[in-house]
Each structure stands twice: as structure tokens, then as C-alpha cells.
Amino acid sequence: MSNDKFDEKTMARQNGVVQPLLTDLYQITMAYAYWKSGKVNDVAVFDLFFRTNPFQGEFTIFAGLEECLKFLQNFHYSDSDIKYLRETLPTTIEPEFFDYLKDLTCKDITLSAIEEGSVVFPRVPLLRVEGPLIIAQLLETTLLTLVNFASLMATNAARYRMFAGKNISLLEFGLRRAQGPDGGLSASKYSYIGGFDGTSNVLAGKMFNIPVKGTHAHSYVTSFSTLDDIQRVTLQHAQTHQQCNLLEIAMEWRNRLSPLLDASTEEASDGELAALISYALAFPTGFLALVDTYDVKRYRLDGLHRQHINGHSGNRNCGTNGRINSPTIRSRRGYTVERTLRSGLLNFCAVALALHDCGYRAVGIRIDSGDLAYLSVLARDTFKRIADTHDLPWFAKLTIVASNDINEETILSLHEQGHAIDCFGIGTHLVTCQRQPALGCVYKLVEINGQPRIKLSQDVGKVTIPGHKEAYRLFGADGHALIDLLQRSSEAAPEVGQKVLCRHPFQESKRAYVIPSKVEHLYKVYWKDGYVSIAPKPLSEVRERVQASLRTLRQDIKRNLNPTPYKVAVSDDLYTFIHDLWLQNAPIGELS
Numbered sequence: 014m015s016n017d018k019f020d021e022k023t024m025a026r027q028n029g030v031v032q033p034l035l036t037d038l039y040q041i042t043m044a045y046a047y048w049k050s051g052k053v054n055d056v057a058v059f060d061l062f063f064r065t066n067p068f069q070g071e072f073t074i075f076a077g078l079e080e081c082l083k084f085l086q087n088f089h090y091s092d093s094d095i096k097y098l099r100e101t102l103p104t105t106i107e108p109e110f111f112d113y114l115k116d117l118t119c120k121d122i123t124l125s126a127i128e129e130g131s132v133v134f135p136r137v138p139l140l141r142v143e144g145p146l147i148i149a150q151l152l153e154t155t156l157l158t159l160v161n162f163a164s165l166m167a168t169n170a171a172r173y174r175m176f177a178g179k180n181i182s183l184l185e186f187g188l189r190r191a192q193g194p195d196g197g198l199s200a201s202k203y204s205y206i207g208g209f210d211g212t213s214n215v216l217a218g219k220m221f222n223i224p225v226k227g228t229h230a231h232s233y234v235t236s237f238s239t240l241d242d243i244q245r246v247t248l249q250h251a252q253t254h255q256q257c258n259l260l261e262i263a264m265e266w267r268n269r270l271s272p273l274l275d276a277s278t279e280e281a282s283d284g285e286l287a288a289l290i291s292y293a294l295a296f297p298t299g300f301l302a303l304v305d306t307y308d309v310k311r312y313r314l315d316g317l318h319r320q321h322i323n324g325h326s327g328n329r330n331c332g333t334n335g336r337i338n339s340p341t342i343r344s345r346r347g348y349t350v351e352r353t354l355r356s357g358l359l360n361f362c363a364v365a366l367a368l369h370d371c372g373y374r375a376v377g378i379r380i381d382s383g384d385l386a387y388l389s390v391l392a393r394d395t396f397k398r399i400a401d402t403h404d405l406p407w408f409a410k411l412t413i414v415a416s417n418d419i420n421e422e423t424i425l426s427l428h429e430q431g432h433a434i435d436c437f438g439i440g441t442h443l444v445t446c447q448r449q450p451a452l453g454c455v456y457k458l459v460e461i462n463g464q465p466r467i468k469l470s471q472d473v474g475k476v477t478i479p480g481h482k483e484a485y486r487l488f489g490a491d492g493h494a495l496i497d498l499l500q501r502s503s504e505a506a507p508e509v510g511q512k513v514l515c516r517h518p519f520q521e522s523k524r525a526y527v528i529p530s531k532v533e534h535l536y537k538v539y540w541k542d543g544y545v546s547i548a549p550k551p552l553s554e555v556r557e558r559v560q561a562s563l564r565t566l567r568q569d570i571k572r573n574l575n576p577t578p579y580k581v582a583v584s585d586d587l588y589t590f591i592h593d594l595w596l597q598n599a600p601i602g603e604l605s
């Protein structure tokens with residue numbers, strides 16, 4: 014496939030900062046030293062892989078491949094890059110080196126990779142880069158930066174999706190908290206791949222064709238103080254086209270609902286009602302309101318006066334296993350802060366019913382503070398009572414969005430407690446990957462001019478697996494992935510129904526025979542001879558690939574607590590090859 018086709022069909026814009034100078038200085042100084050020592054025609058193989066799964070989990074989602082391909086495609090030092098390097102590198106550098114750099118492209122590089130969106134495991138190379146040593150070396154840092162955060166984010170998002178369950182909507186709200194603009198954009202893109210349903214980040218929506226979603230902020234509510242703040246109060250009826258006075262109808266509803274909600278109209282904020290009415294007038298078909306701006310807080314002695322709604326206690330500390338770690342909550346020990354959303358819920362229901370009288374259906378509410386389990390159940394209970402009393406079944410099903418510092422643990426705890434939330438809006442913990450802020454992919458030389466290279470280390474985990482290799486995923490009869498097997502490229506591929514000896518790369522006694530029911534060759538060539546050879550799939554397909562790939566993993570590998578490690582093995586041939594090379598390279602000490 015030509016570059017043009019790739020461009021036209023699938024290529025979203027690449028962030029402008031992704032360019033050859035987005036690298037570590039040492040790549041360029043090494044390039045000069047290689048060039049000067051006559052290594053221009055040396056051919057290398059590099060593997061890009063990680064050693065440990067993030068988030069104390071046992072799987073990782075591979076992402077970032079599409080961006081790597083765009084980088085290879087556009088790789089070129091501009092005149093201003095060359096000028097900058099001339100000014101920056103030592104004056105002793107021979108000018109011909111800059112002429113060499115000026116003409117460099119990735120046309121002699123071959124990139125093989127695992128499909129983007131696949132579950133991947135430690136030590137199995139995600140990318141294999143073959144080609145001229147100097148160019149392959151120059152790609153290291155940029156490829157790592159494109160794969161590390163992308164895969165970390167996609168894995169984080171996939172974990173949130175897994176723990177939330179498939180019936181809950183997940184929205185990424187993190188731009189304001191992300192690690193800068195590019196961190197924010199990448200977070201939105203890879204959260205979507207990992208299984209989020211949408212983002213609040215509008216540029217990400219435009220660039221990557223991700224659904225954009227959102228509600229409104231507290232500032233919208235606090236900008237209104239009285240009912241006089243609404244300029245226009247009429248709305249055209251959706252069916253009859255008559256003008257309806259939304260303010261008047263909402264006021265009537267507020268009076269009627271007050272006893273049912275056990276909330277006095279005096280307690281409810283008029284400013285909030287004005288804000289909600291004006292929002293409903295602006296978005297009569299998409300009315301989703303933030304309802305916790307004016308909470309009524311009642312402090313009670315812990316345990317003495319808990320209110321029970323559908324069996325849920327009003328105690329905010331109802332999180333199991335001490336999972337609510339908020340300092341605010343801890344500082345209020347001994348007291349239960351009950352936030353009943355009296356103002357917000359009463360005002361929302363009044364406006365929603367007024368909208369209904371005008372022929373529209375409200376969408377729902379967002380809760381952004383307090384005990385999200387308790388408040389969501391309280392809100393759902395209120396919606397159900399109104400649905401029953403007024404014979405409006407849809408009212409019981411209004412959407413409840415919850416946000417506020419949500420993380421994996423909060424979701425698991427909310428599930429344990431029971432809640433009525435339909436959608437989580439998640440920012441900080443998701444986009445900053447607070448639980449583990451970096452994935453440790455590395456880029457290691459495994460072969461040069463046909464000769465294998467091994468990097469030894471006192472730490473066995475850091476010893477590289479040498480040579481040009483292939484990777485296979487072997488599946489069991491039940492369809493689950495059993496083991497990933499690395500082999501030397503010269504070996505025949507494992508075959509379905511044929512016994513294969515799979516060995517732990519470093520522990521001699523750990524071996525197993527596997528008779529695979531299915532064998533998947535993990536690598537495909539994505540870039541060769543200066544062209545993208547397999548066009549990247551649209552994001553929505555990569556997103557589906559993530560879920561399909563996760564389904565091939567046994568549940569115990571995916572669980573939150575003490576997951577079972579997935580096995581990664583080497584063939585008998587590769588095992589011997591590694592250990593022979595290891596012995597050849599390990600110096601023999603002398604005792605004296």
C-alpha cells in the first residue's frame with residue numbers, strides 16, 4: 014500500500030511535536046560516533062518490550078502502533094533541525110555528517126509488530142525494528158515514548174472498563190488534570206481504545222473521531238442567584254409547538270413534589286432552579302443536571318440516626334475494607350455527613366417534569382460529591398417514586414452520572430456496596446495513571462550483522478533474549494490463551510495438535526508440553542521499503558480488538574487481587590541458544 018493511500022484513508026493528524034528531534038541527545042551523538050566509525054552499513058535488530066505489567070496486574074494492552082507508523086512515514090530532519098544540530102553539537106563534528114542526516118529516511122527499516130489493541134505480556138517484543146543500525150538506533154526514544162504511555166493508558170482504561178462492567182458508561186473527563194496538552198490528548202485517545210465510551214476533550218473528538226460527551230459545571234449553577242436571572246422562560250412544546258412557560262410549570266412542580274421528596278421549597282435554592290431551567294431551555298432534549306451544588310448537610314452522631322433507603326445506610330463510611338481513604342472523610346470520624354441533595358434533586362425533578370409537560374424527556378443528573386453509593390440510591394429511589402406516582406415509567410430510568418476522584422478501588426467498592434450509577438465520569442486517576450505513572454518498555458539490540466547480542470545483568474529479569482525471534486500465542490481447547498512462545502526465526506512455527514516444549518527462559522526446571530488447539534503468529538510486517546504495508550485500523554476497531562483480546566484471557570489472570578501470571582516461554586532451541594550465548598559472554602572469574 015502506498016503512503017498516499019494510508020494518508021487518505023486512515024491517517025488522523027499526528028501531533029506536531031512527534032518529529033525526529035523528539036529524542037534523547039545521546040541517540041544523535043551515538044549516530045555520529047557510529048557514522049565516524051564506519052558503521053553506516055551495519056544492520057541491526059532491536060526489540061521493544063516491557064518487563065513487568067503495570068498496576069500490579071498480569072496483562073497489558075499494546076497501543077501506539079499507528080502513531081509509530083506515522084512517525085516512520087514522516088521521519089525526516091528539516092533544514093531548521095539540521096541548523097539547530099549544527100549549532101548545538103560540538104564544533105568538531107564533521108560537516109558531512111549533517112549531509113548524511115539530511116537525507117535520512119526510514120525506507121530501509123522494517124517494522125514488525127503485534128496488532129494494536131492486543132493483550133501482551135512481559136518479554137514478548139511488541140515491536141521488532143530491523144534495518145541500518147544508525148537509523149534503528151535513532152528511532153529508540155520516540156518509539157518508546159509513543160508506545161509506553163499509549164499502552165499504559167489503554168491498559169488503565171481497560172482495567173476501569175473491566176471493573177465497571179459492560180453495562181456502565183465510562184466517560185473520560187481528565188484533560189484539566191492530564192500531564193500537559195499532549196498527555197491530555199493521548200489520554201483521551203487511549204482511554205477510548207481501552208474501553209471508555211467518550212471524552213469531554215473536544216480536540217480529541219475532532220482529531221480521533223471519538224464521541225464527545227459532557228454535562229455542566231458548578232460554576233454554571235453558581236452564576237445564577239435568583240429566578241429573575243433567567244432572561245427567557247418560554248419553550249416551544251415539542252409536539253404542539255405552543256409556547257410553554259417553563260419557569261411557571263417548574264415552580265408548580267416544585268411545590269407539588271416537595272412533600273414527596275421530603276424537601277421544603279425554602280431549602281431548595283432559587284439560583285439553582287434558575288440555572289437548571291435555563292440549561293433545560295438551552296438543551297431541552299439533552300437535559301443532564303449537576304445536582305450537588307447546594308447540598309443540605311446534616312451532621313449526626315455516627316450510627317445513631319442512619320437513614321435507610323433500600324437497605325443502604327446514609328453513612329458515608331460504608332465503603333468496605335476501609336476503602337474510603339479521603340482525608341475529609343477521615344477527619345469527620347465519629348460523625349456521618351448526610352448530604353441529601355434536597356435542593357438539587359427537588360429542582361431537577363421539578364424541571365424534568367416541566368420539560369415533560371412541554372413534550373421533552375430529561376436525560377438525568379450528575380453527582381460530584383458525597384457518598385456516591387448512597388446518593389445514587391437515594392436519587393434512584395426518588396425517580397422511582399415519581400415514576401410510580403405520576404405513571405411515568407421512563408422517569409425511573411433517568412441516567413445517574415457520578416464523578417469526583419474516582420479510581421479502580423472506588424468502583425469496586427461502590428459495586429460491593431450497591432449503587433444506582435449508570436455512568437462514571439473519570440479524570441485525574443485515569444489520565445495520570447496515578448496508580449502507576451509509567452510503563453517500562455525498553456528497546457534493546459538483539460542482533461547486529463546477523464550476530465546475536467545479549468545484554469547480561471546480575472538481575473536475571475533484565476537479561477535480554479537475543480536474536481531475531483518470532484512470537485506465537487498458543488490457545489487451549491476452550492479457546493483461552495495458554496502461553497506465549499518465543500522462538501528463533503529459523504525454527505518452524507508450532508502447529509495445531511503438535512506437542513511443543515515450552516520452557517521458562519531462565520529457570521531450567523520450569524518446562525511444559527503444550528498441544529495447541531490454535532496458534533496465532535503475533536507479528537505482522539507493518540512497515541517495509543518505505544511504505545506502510547498494513548493500514549492501521551480505525552480506533553473503533555482497535556477498541557473492539559481490546560475487548561476481544563481480553564476475552565481470550567482466563568478470568569484469574571484478569572482479577573484485581575493477586576491475579577495469576579500468564580506464562581511466557583521460549584522454545585527448547587531458543588533456550589539453548591540464550592544459555593550458550595550467556596556462557597560465552599559471561600566472564601570467568603579467578604579465585605585467589
Ligand SMILES: Nc1ncnc2c1ncn2[C@@H]1O[C@H](COP(=O)(O)OP(=O)(O)OP(=O)(O)O)[C@@H](O)[C@H]1O
Nearest residue numbers: 332337339341342382383384385386417418419426
Ligand atoms: N460510597 C463510596 N464508597 C467509596 N468511595 C466513595 C464513596 N462515595 C464517594 N467516594 C469517594 O470518596 C471521596 C470523597 O472525597 P471528598 O472527601 O473530597 O468528598 P467530597 O464529597 O468531594 O467533599 P467536598 O464537599 O469537601 O468536596 C472521592 O474520592 C469519592 O470518589
Ligand SMILES: O=P(O)(O)OC[C@H]1O[C@H](OP(=O)(O)OP(=O)(O)O)[C@H](O)[C@@H]1O
Nearest residue numbers: 186381416417418419438439440441442
Ligand atoms: O475528579 P476527577 O476524576 O478528576 O474528574 C473530573 C472532575 O473535574 C470536574 O471538577 P473539578 O475537579 O475541576 O472541580 P470540583 O471537584 O470542585 O467539582 C468534575 O466535577 C470532576 O469532579
Ligand SMILES: O=C(O)c1cccnc1
Nearest residue numbers: 186213226227228229438
Ligand atoms: O462534562 C462534564 O461533566 C465534565 C467535564 C470535564 C470535567 N468534569 C466534568
Ligand SMILES: [Mg+2]
Nearest residue numbers: 381416417418
Ligand atoms: Mg474534583
